Amino acid sequence: AQTVTQSQPEMSVQEAETVTLSCTYDTSESDYYLFWYKQPPSRQMILVIRQEAYKQQNATENRFSVNFQKAAKSFSLKISDSQLGDAAMYFCAYRSGSAGGTSYGKLTFGQGTILTVHP
C-alpha cells in the first residue's frame, strides 16, 4: 500500500518570504500522480498543484512550485512571496495511475502541515 508522509506538523513564514513544505511517499508503482492541496480555515479543499510521475519537469503554478525527486520519492512544495492568504493546512496526496478497480482514483493523504504566515 502507498503511504505519504509529511514530517512537518507546523511551519511558519514571514510575509513575502519563501517557505518549503516537505513530503515523501512510498510506492512500488511507476505510474502515479502527486498533488498538493490547501485547506484554509473554511475547510474547503483547494488543489494547489499537480505532478505526473512520468514528467521530469517540475510543475509550477504562479508562486507555487514543486521539487519532484522521483528516485528519492520526495515531493516538496515551495511557496514564493508568501501572502497572508496562504495560511492554511497543506496536504500532500498520492494517486495511483493504474486504471480500473472499484477504488480507482482514490487519494492517499499525508498528515498535513499547518502553515502560518506572519505579517
Added chain:
Amino acid sequence: GAVVSQHPSRVICKSGTSVKIECRSLDFQATTMFWYRQFPKKSLMLMATSNEGSKATYEQGVEKDKFLINHASLTLSTLTVTSAHPEDSSFYICSARDRALGDTQYFGPGTRLTVL
C-alpha cells in the same frame, strides 16, 4: 471550474437518529465520488468510494451498515449515518471525479456533524 456542493453544511442531531448528507456535482458528471472523514487538524481519512450504479467500496474498518452510501445518479451521492452516536461527530467531506476533466478530484465544502 468544476463545483461540488454538499448539503447540509452543518447538522446537529440526537443520538440514535439517522442523518443524510448529500454530495452533488453541479456542472459535471461524476462517475466516482469519494467520502472522507476529518477530525480537527488531522488528515482526511477515506471512508468509501462510490461508483454510480454500483455498491460502494468501503475502506477497512469502516462499518458499511452504519455509513450507508448511495450513488444513484451521475451527479448525486448520499452518505447516511445511521443510529448516530457522539463518536460519529466529525467533519465529512465528499469529492467527485470526472475523467473528462483530466481525472482531477474536486472537493465539496464539507459537512460538520454534531451528535448530541
